[in-house]
Amino acid sequence: MRKGKQTRQQILETALNIATGSSLNDLTIGSLAAATEMSKSGLFAHFKSKENLQLAVLEYAHKVFRERVIEPQSNNEDPFDRLLKTVELWLEWYGQQAQSCIYISATTEFDDQPGPVRDKLKRDLTLLLSFLENLVTHTIEKGDLKHDTDAKHFVFEFYSLYLGSQQMKWVDFEDSDQTHFWRAFDNLINRYRKDKS
Amino acid sequence: MRKGKQTRQQILETALNIATGSSLNDLTIGSLAAATEMSKSGLFAHFKSKENLQLAVLEYAHKVFRERVIEPQSNNEDPFDRLLKTVELWLEWYGQQAQSCIYISATTEFDDQPGPVRDKLKRDLTLLLSFLENLVTHTIEKGDLKHDTDAKHFVFEFYSLYLGSQQMKWVDFEDSDQTHFWRAFDNLINRYRKDKS
DNA sequence: GAAATAATAGCACGAACGTTCGTTGCTGTA
DNA sequence: TACAGCAACGAACGTTCGTGCTATTATTTC
Secondary structure: OHHHHHHHHHHHHHHHHHHHHOOOOOOOHHHHHHHHOOOHHHHHOOOOOHHHHHHHHHHHHHHHHHHHHHHHHOOOOOHHHHHHHHHHHHHHHHHHOOOOOHHHHHHHHHOOOOOHHHHHHHHHHHHHHHHHHHHHHHHHHHOOEOOOOOHHHHHHHHHHHHHHHHHHHOOOOOOOOOHHHHHHHHHHHHHHEOOOO | OHHHHHHHHHHHHHHHHHHHHOOOOOOOHHHHHHHOOOOHHHHHOOOOOHHHHHHHHHHHHHHHHHHHHHHHHOOOOOHHHHHHHHHHHHHHHHHHOOOOOHHHHHHHHHOOOOOHHHHHHHHHHHHHHHHHHHHHHHHHHHOOEOOOOOHHHHHHHHHHHHHHHHHHHOOOOOOOOOHHHHHHHHHHHHHHEOOOO
């Protein structure tokens, strides 16, 4: 049972790499087997179905995202600082891998395709947005953002910028330093920041 | 030749409907043949390859978008009014079809898959962003937006909001009236609008 | 070290895909 | 009336996909 978990982990690692570079659908069991130098059936036995593989990959991506972006700041008691640092980690993480966010591509691929994968994507995106909304709410309560700030709308604007930055990087409308994103994000923060008193 | 063009048009119509509801890849020749009540081979003869079909569908989508969104305002001499009305038509158009924008889904599907389809998508998106940038530039020159407005950055913010609205509608973070989009867009306009003098 | 169990490989399947081929109707012109 | 050309069809091809069986190796347990 020990060796099994280990190779399963290795499979998921390369699977996430492949899926990040292309998409969840293009990640076929055959190509993944070739990439991990295993037989199709041997690899297949780990997941019992392609759907389970896709779910496992998403779960793994979720875990990596948490470890790299969320958890490093989970002990930061200052919500405003935590918000800013989290965004920083977020864009740094997705920026250094010159590829596209698997969650974005998977969402546009599965948003019209009912099933467990879509359900998980929906749940995860909802959770992420709620998490951010909470963080903003705390920041407001702490007094670092105006008290009449609409936390949900703030998150809407932020996440839009994230999507835009990623998409427009593709046609060189945005650069690799995400200059447009940071300019717009600064502006977003400043619009809602409490005036110095 | 007359009958040919006509059925080809009908094929493209239903093809666009299907592809809009799912994606360009899910639009298989078999399913499209079933939807148009034709044989696979009969339909195939119109396009000679799946790639040509995909290109034709994108071309048709492009044409519809132009007719519905761009051209109705092409004679509007006031660039600011034209900009606002174009955005209005745009969101109205994509909002009434409760599905997702085919260009967005196609872009995330093909952005890592070299070939003519990706090239066309890249070209079309670039063209659209340039078109908007031009419109904003004219508006600035006309004096309706601040003279130091960065047209490209304005477009970046706008298109981000468009992407965000579409994506977040999926998890009910945005409503069907696109309330968040309009609120953010109003704010965007007002931030760059020339102060009344 | 043997027995038990887990992990992997080999092989084959059915279905779906894009594509090709030969043929059949239909329509308009000589 | 005969013929040419286009439009559409049915059947089949080769390939790839996910998946299920069965055997064989590796690993753990006693």
